[in-house]
Amino acid sequence: MAGKKTLEIISPGIMTTVQDIGRYGYGRFGVAPSGGLDSFALRIANLLVGNPEDQACLETMLLGPGIRFLTEVVVAVTGGNLEPKRNKQPIEMWQSQVFKKNDVLSFGSAVSGFRAYIAVGGGISVPLVMGSRSTNLPSGFGGFNGRTLKKDDILVCDKQRDPLPANKRIFAPDGVPMYSDKWQIRVVLGPQDDHFPEDSRSAFFGATYTMSQNSDRTGIRLEGPEIRCKPDVDASIVSEGVIAGSIQIPGDGKPIIILGETVTGGYRKIATVISADLPLMGQIKPGDSVQFQAVSLPEAHLALKKMEDRINDFRRTII
Amino acid sequence: MLYDTPIFRLMGDRSLLVELGDDISPAVNQCVQELFTALDMQPIDGVRELVPSYRSLLVIYEPLKISPDDLKRAIGDTYDHLNQTELPEPRTIDIPIVYGGEQGPDLAYVAQHHHITPQEVIDYHTRPTYRVYMIGFTPGYPYLGEVPDAIATPRRTTPRILVPKGSVGIAQKQTGIYSVDSPGGWQIIGWTPVNLFDPQAQPPSLLMMGDRVRFQAITLKEAFQWQAKRL
Numbered sequence: 121m122a123g124k125k126t127l128e129i130i131s132p133g134i135m136t137t138v139q140d141i142g143r144y145g146y147g148r149f150g151v152a153p154s155g156g157l158d159s160f161a162l163r164i165a166n167l168l169v170g171n172p173e174d175q176a177c178l179e180t181m182l183l184g185p186g187i188r189f190l191t192e193v194v195v196a197v198t199g200g201n202l203e204p205k206r207n208k209q210p211i212e213m214w215q216s217q218v219f220k221k222n223d224v225l226s227f228g229s230a231v232s233g234f235r236a237y238i239a240v241g242g243g244i245s246v247p248l249v250m251g252s253r254s255t256n257l258p259s260g261f262g263g264f265n266g267r268t269l270k271k272d273d274i275l276v277c278d279k280q281r282d283p284l285p286a287n288k289r290i291f292a293p294d295g296v297p298m299y300s301d302k303w304q305i306r307v308v309l310g311p312q313d314d315h316f317p318e319d320s321r322s323a324f325f326g327a328t329y330t331m332s333q334n335s336d337r338t339g340i341r342l343e344g345p346e347i348r349c350k351p352d353v354d355a356s357i358v359s360e361g362v363i364a365g366s367i368q369i370p371g372d373g374k375p376i377i378i379l380g381e382t383v384t385g386g387y388r389k390i391a392t393v394i395s396a397d398l399p400l401m402g403q404i405k406p407g408d409s410v411q412f413q414a415v416s417l418p419e420a421h422l423a424l425k426k427m428e429d430r431i432n433d434f435r436r437t438i439i
Numbered sequence: 440m441l442y443d444t445p446i447f448r449l450m451g452d453r454s455l456l457v458e459l460g461d462d463i464s465p466a467v468n469q470c471v472q473e474l475f476t477a478l479d480m481q482p483i484d485g486v487r488e489l490v491p492s493y494r495s496l497l498v499i500y501e502p503l504k505i506s507p508d509d510l511k512r513a514i515g516d517t518y519d520h521l522n523q524t525e526l527p528e529p530r531t532i533d534i535p536i537v538y539g540g541e542q543g544p545d546l547a548y549v550a551q552h553h554h555i556t557p558q559e560v561i562d563y564h565t566r567p568t569y570r571v572y573m574i575g576f577t578p579g580y581p582y583l584g585e586v587p588d589a590i591a592t593p594r595r596t597t598p599r600i601l602v603p604k605g606s607v608g609i610a611q612k613q614t615g616i617y618s619v620d621s622p623g624g625w626q627i628i629g630w631t632p633v634n635l636f637d638p639q640a641q642p643p644s645l646l647m648m649g650d651r652v653r654f655q656a657i658t659l660k661e662a663f664q665w666q667a668k669r670l
Binding site: 144146147148149150151248250256258260261307310311312345358359361362363365366383384389393394420421424425428 | 448449450451452453454456462463475487488489490491492493494495496499502503507525554573574575576577578579580582618619621636638639642644647648
């Protein structure tokens with residue numbers, strides 16, 4: 121499927137990568153999922169431009185890129201509000217926008233949230249690696265040559281399936297998540313919550329943590345009360361599989377929320393972020409405060425169902 | 440020791456950690472491999488991914504397709520019907536290693552730690568046929584066991600920021616090979632020209648859980664010849 125040169129990177133921003141919904145089925149080979157951290161924003165962005173929801177988009181962070189369009193194409197920007205602009209004029213987020221040849225998409229500063237998603241009609245065309253177009257940055261494969269985008273990179277997009285949507289597609293504002301700088305994150309206890317004494321667990325849930333500067337796509341490091349496991353157990357355990365959202369407690373007692381670049385780990389995990397709140401992990405920024413709230417498994421599944429229903433309802437309105 | 444019945448631990452709302460034993464042992468790991476293989480051959484509807492490790496299997500599922508209770512029951516059923524003969528004969532893979540020098544900056548430390556010579560460390564390290572307990576940490580990284588007690592050495596107190604791909608390390612009774620450039624805290628005693636991870640290959644990892652590995656000491660010159668032959 122020959123694509124068309126569509127995007128020219130004029131400035132790369134702090135960190136812009138190609139990400140789709142993620143790389144699954146290769147954990148047995150030590151290959152992490154990668155993928156857009158705010159998967160909700162990525163899926164909606166794709167639907168807004170008429171793509172299947174799992175297609176490759178650009179994920180950018182804090183200070184977005186400058187992109188010149190080499191052909192007319194439909195674009196949507198979702199996720200954190202990084203002040204997207206077309207030819208220096210602010211544009212609405214969570215809506216489809218037609219960019220004409222030579223139009224420039226640029227960004228201002230981060231108003232809310234941390235990461236924005238740029239979907240382009242047809243989807244970013246980079247080779248599939250193990251079934252995914254996501255960039256695995258730590259190991260340097262997938263995405264665009266396994267790296268963050270640089271000035272002068274040219275990206276190809278597959279041909280838009282349908283003609284440009286005649287009407288603007290808009291994701292209803294009441295469905296857009298709120299990104300504040302104070303986060304209440306819902307978790308399910310475990311898998312090793314029983315390895316922490318009662319006072320550690322109540323300290324964890326009573327604490328207000330702050331996201332450390334020293335965080336990346338691998339994990340969100342938190343500053344705040346240190347959590348100790350029971351005196352008869354060691355902080356490290358025999359390595360085992362982990363998932364995005366696992367909250368591990370290393371020897372220094374400072375929690376780390378594992379994100380999408382890790383498949384195994386050797387620390388005890390006190391709790392795990394629920395699937396419905398996982399997309400928010402992409403929007404917490406250094407300095408934000410984070411509190412955890414324990415919910416039951418049925419509550420977690422209900423929250424996930426609500427999120428999926430919201431996406432399905434939107435999909436139905438555009439077909 | 441192998442548990443009488445698996446212990447299920449919730450890892451969030453979309454994965455179950457199935458623990459089969461409490462230690463690093465061939466018997467427990469073999470059981471993990473059997474459960475992993477059985478669930479891989481006869482997939483349970485709604486299961487998205489299986490990640491086997493030393494003593495547990497992580498089962499990632501789609502909670503809107505299968506409930507955790509149904510999933511536990513299905514995994515328990517499979518476990519009760521595991522057949523020891525299901526596993527194929529393990530493959531044995533020979534991996535050449537250049538020990539010491541710039542390629543193995545911690546060889547001297549490991550020798551010193553045990554009051555033996557570097558050559559004795561090499562002799563001990565090349566003696567066993569190792570079991571691949573799991574692949575993890577980075578793509579294609581094999582956790583191998585077990586090294587003789589005579590050379591089992593704790594991790595470095597300060598991890599290195601960059602360990603070159605191909606580096607061979609020791610951490611207690613485990614030995615492993617860095618499959619990509621990455622940070623790492625294991626004692627680096629050597630380096631192999633063998634490529635353990637190729638994202639374009641199918642499968643992408645040279646080694647799989649349950650494989651056997653033997654090491655041979657080679658010179659740096661032989662390593663370069665080995666590389667040249669494969670280019």
